[in-house]
Amino acid sequence: MGGRTLTRGRDGTVYNVVHQKAAEKEYRCPACNTVIRVGEANVVVWTEDTIWGTQAGIDGRRHWHSGCWARRPH
Ligand SMILES: [Zn+2]
Numbered sequence: 001m002g003g004r005t006l007t008r009g010r011d012g013t014v015y016n017v018v019h020q021k022a023a024e025k026e027y028r029c030p031a032c033n034t035v036i037r038v039g040e041a042n043v044v045v046w047t048e049d050t051i052w053g054t055q056a057g058i059d060g061r062r063h064w065h066s067g068c069w070a071r072r073p074h
Pocket of ligand 1: 029031032033034064
């Protein structure tokens with residue numbers, strides 16, 4: 001695991017962001033809806049700021065392409 005950073009979105013939600021140099025398995029990027037292949041750089045994003053509690057936020061974490069996360073509109 002790389003370092004974790006905190007980012008505040010435009011809506012005020014605080015996101016945890018962890019940069020990974022290489023994916024260990026395939027994930028589907030929620031931004032572009034295409035697959036992040038094994039070995040591809042990605043970021044893991046989640047928020048602990050949900051009405052269902054911290055664990056629900058962690059369980060809802062998503063993997064994004066590093067570029068898609070950087071270009072996100074919020
Ligand atoms: Zn993507």
